[in-house]
Amino acid sequence: MSAVTAPAEVARTRSPLRVLAWVRRHLLDAYALLALGYLFLPIAIVIAFSFNNPLGRFNYTWQGFTFHNWAHPLDYPGLSGALRVSIEIALLSSLIATVLGTLIALALVRYRFRGSSTTNLLIFVPMTTPEIVMGTSLLTLFLNWRIPQGFGTILIAHVAFNISYVVVTVRARLVGFDRHLEEAAMDLGANEVVTFFRVTLPLIAPGILAASLLAFALSIDDFVITYFNAGTTTTFPLFVWGSARVAVPPQINVVGTAIFLVAVGGMLVNVVWQNRRARLSA
Amino acid sequence: MTAVGQVSDAVARDEVGDIDIQLIELSKRFDDVVAVDALSLEIERGSFFALLGPSGCGKTTTLRMIGGFEEPTSGRIELAGTDVSGLPPYKRDVNTVFQSYALFPHLTIFENVAFGLRRRKVRGDELRRRVVESLELVGLGGLERRKPRQLSGGQQQRIALARALVNRPRVLLLDEPLGALDLKLRKEMQLELKRIQHEVGITFVHVTHDQEEAMTMADRIVIMNHGQIEQLGTPSLLYEQPRTAFVASFLGVSNLLAGTVTGADRVRLADGTEVRVQRDALGGRTGSVQIGVRPEKLRLDGSESNTLEGTVAESAYIGVSTQYIVNTAAGAVTAYVQNDRPGAQAIPDGSRLTLSWNPDCTFVVDAQEAS
Numbered sequence: 001m002s003a004v005t006a007p008a009e010v011a012r013t014r015s016p017l018r019v020l021a022w023v024r025r026h027l028l029d030a031y032a033l034l035a036l037g038y039l040f041l042p043i044a045i046v047i048a049f050s051f052n053n054p055l056g057r058f059n060y061t062w063q064g065f066t067f068h069n070w071a072h073p074l075d076y077p078g079l080s081g082a083l084r085v086s087i088e089i090a091l092l093s094s095l096i097a098t099v100l101g102t103l104i105a106l107a108l109v110r111y112r113f114r115g116s117s118t119t120n121l122l123i124f125v126p127m128t129t130p131e132i133v134m135g136t137s138l139l140t141l142f143l144n145w146r147i148p149q150g151f152g153t154i155l156i157a158h159v160a161f162n163i164s165y166v167v168v169t170v171r172a173r174l175v176g177f178d179r180h181l182e183e184a185a186m187d188l189g190a191n192e193v194v195t196f197f198r199v200t201l202p203l204i205a206p207g208i209l210a211a212s213l214l215a216f217a218l219s220i221d222d223f224v225i226t227y228f229n230a231g232t233t234t235t236f237p238l239f240v241w242g243s244a245r246v247a248v249p250p251q252i253n254v255v256g257t258a259i260f261l262v263a264v265g266g267m268l269v270n271v272v273w274q275n276r277r278a279r280l281s282a
Numbered sequence: 283m284t285a286v287g288q289v290s291d292a293v294a295r296d297e298v299g300d301i302d303i304q305l306i307e308l309s310k311r312f313d314d315v316v317a318v319d320a321l322s323l324e325i326e327r328g329s330f331f332a333l334l335g336p337s338g339c340g341k342t343t344t345l346r347m348i349g350g351f352e353e354p355t356s357g358r359i360e361l362a363g364t365d366v367s368g369l370p371p372y373k374r375d376v377n378t379v380f381q382s383y384a385l386f387p388h389l390t391i392f393e394n395v396a397f398g399l400r401r402r403k404v405r406g407d408e409l410r411r412r413v414v415e416s417l418e419l420v421g422l423g424g425l426e427r428r429k430p431r432q433l434s435g436g437q438q439q440r441i442a443l444a445r446a447l448v449n450r451p452r453v454l455l456l457d458e459p460l461g462a463l464d465l466k467l468r469k470e471m472q473l474e475l476k477r478i479q480h481e482v483g484i485t486f487v488h489v490t491h492d493q494e495e496a497m498t499m500a501d502r503i504v505i506m507n508h509g510q511i512e513q514l515g516t517p518s519l520l521y522e523q524p525r526t527a528f529v530a531s532f533l534g535v536s537n538l539l540a541g542t543v544t545g546a547d548r549v550r551l552a553d554g555t556e557v558r559v560q561r562d563a564l565g566g567r568t569g570s571v572q573i574g575v576r577p578e579k580l581r582l583d584g585s586e587s588n589t590l591e592g593t594v595a596e597s598a599y600i601g602v603s604t605q606y607i608v609n610t611a612a613g614a615v616t617a618y619v620q621n622d623r624p625g626a627q628a629i630p631d632g633s634r635l636t637l638s639w640n641p642d643c644t645f646v647v648d649a650q651e652a653s
Contacts, residue, residue, distance in 0.1 A: 183351050184384035186371040188449065189401035198397075202388045277388075 043260065050253035057247035069250040073258070076251045082239035083255060085151065086220050089235065093158035094215035100159070101166025101215075102208055108167070109174040126164045134161060135228035142229060149231030157229045158222060162215040169214060173207025206274050213266050220259060300327040301363070302453055302485045303348060308357035310343050310509075317343040319509035320357065325453075325487060325502075330479050332488045332500035336532070340509035341489045342457060348487065349378045349455050362452055372401075377446035378455040381462070383438045385430035391417070391441055392426035398449040416448035417441075419478060436467045443475075447482060456488045460495065472498045493533050497521070505529050521576075523563060527647040530574050537580075537615045538572045540649060549573050549646070553611030557588040558641035570649035579643040580617035582606070582629065586638035590615070594633045604628055608637060 052059055053066035074080040107113070108120055126134065138157050142149060181203070185195040201208075223237040230238055240252050303325040310318040318340040325331045333341040346352040348359060350371035359367045366374050377398070385394050395413045404412065417423050420440035430438055439459060446454055459475075460468045476499050479486045490496050496503050497517040504514040505528075513520055513529045524530035527538060541549040547561045549571060559573055592610035603618040606629070615637060629635065 178382060178384060180380045180382050180384035181386060183371065184380060187349060187378045188398035189372045191372050194401065199386060
């Protein structure tokens with residue numbers, strides 16, 4: 001008997017050490033899981049509650065699972081109009097901000113001009129200004145200039161805060177750009193315009209695409225600045241906030257989830273595209 | 283290879299001795315720094331021309347001005363007799379091989395090489411044929427569908443060459459094209475470039491800081507320093523008859539000994555020994571000068587007419603030759619002795635001997651300025 005129990009005893013004396021080793025090995029995993037859970041739990045709840053079947057007007061407690069909300073995503077008065085405005089503003093403002101911001105980034109990286117270092121610094125100001133300050137000061141400006149608030153003022157405001165993000169994103173791509181590539185294109189007979197469209201633009205396109213996705217995402221969910229400058233126009237975030245006092249329909253979760261999926265999808269497409277390019281040219 | 287044949291025909295039609303590039307009093311100033319200082323130069327059609335000098339001597343700036351990437355501060359650039367000074371790069375019949383190769387990373391090798399042709403509206407079969415021919419010229423046929431980053435440094439270098447040559451420019455500019463390659467590949471490409479230049483007959487202007495590279499490849503070399511020309515000539519002329527101390531020491535190893543002119547072809551060295559030099563080399567100088575002798579021109583058996591007594595301070599066996607440092611009353615002298623006989627023994631350190639050399643191997647440069 002003793003011959004049989006001996007190895008078991010050895011194993012028992014070792015086991016606390018082994019547990020310690022196991023914990024040590026999996027501590028980082030556990031920590032990572034917790035951190036990711038902390039980050040993604042709110043999103044998971046938004047998604048889960050888009051399938052809820054609430055009894056009252058407030059989609060706050062879980063009642064039962066249904067596809068009804070997804071089958072009728074815009075079935076709530078005013079929702080589709082607000083969503084449409086939000087998408088229009090996000091598309092337009094990200095387009096304008098991307099064009100302007102890309103040109104600014106090109107100028108800042110390529111040329112030393114009077115005030116270029118000041119511009120480099122000032123570009124960060126809209127990013128660091130509290131939204132509430134930017135929203136109120138824009139409103140003051142529009143009121144003083146007697147510009148009626150509405151779609152136009154929202155668009156102007158969104159372009160204004162988006163440009164900085166575009167400049168910073170595109171500039172990062174341009175800094176590592178080999179100027180000899182443009183010289184080589186001109187050397188081979190391409191004028192400035194052809195050089196830009198055949199060489200410069202294709203090479204900085206991933207940066208520009210990333211910048212426009214970022215601008216779109218920032219625009220579609222902006223609340224504070226929009227709230228001050230919207231007039232009677234209602235965007236999706238304003239609609240959610242406005243309706244929350246009387247009702248929170250699950251359709252809001254559906255649209256929110258859809259926007260989230262589109263954003264993640266766009267990001268994934270960009271990442272996959274860039275990886276593919278990198279692999280092809282690796 | 284028909285493209286190559288056509289190019290050669292085009293060259294043959296031109297008169298021999300035509301000037302392809304003429305630089306007239308060309309200067310470039312960056313803020314307070316004068317990069318190129320009133321440079322005048324003629325480059326003959328069909329020649330392999332090297333701009334050689336240490337970094338910062340203005341050779342790359344000169345090349346970039348010919349290519350159209352830098353605007354001259356003053357002076358003129360003529361290409362085949364036409365003033366191109368104000369023209370942008372895409373209006374000059376010149377192509378460049380960049381030091382970094384500057385291949386377009388987003389385009390295939392085919393599209394890289396086709397880039398210049400497409401700009402000139404070459405299409406279809408002719409485009410295809412010329413791109414393939416150009417790739418074959420540099421020995422890289424079959425890589426058309428790859429991307430630049432899939433190629434090795436040496437291959438990228440060849441693609442850059444093919445991309446420039448496919449346009450059949452009047453002049454090809456090469457900006458340190460072999461600088462990024464390892465030694466073995468560099469040696470290979472030196473001969474390869476020379477072969478290609480021979481085959482296409484286009485004028486090559488090659489910028490380098492590597493004197494051996496310039497001597498291996500170029501028909502004519504201009505040595506630059508501080509934005510000015512130190513000396514221009516064939517590799518052998520620059521080596522055998524350097525006109526300045528800079529050229530003498532930049533191109534190979536030189537023994538420079540201080541002395542005083544005592545006659546039309548005579549110089550007295552610091553220790554009182556009088557040596558004969560080429561009358562031409564002295565060039566009417568008087569007073570203090572330096573005479574120069576290449577180490578391999580020195581004999582240790584006293585068989586030539588210029589002589590100098592000395593003691594062996596150090597010797598090193600380096601295979602092909604044995605290198606001696608000999609202390610003389612006129613200064614330390616380096617001598618290379620060919621190991622061309624079996625069982626030759628090195629001369630032991632401390633031995634006294636008589637160095638001798640031929641007066642025709644003696645060049646003269648200005649005395650060293652007190653520094």
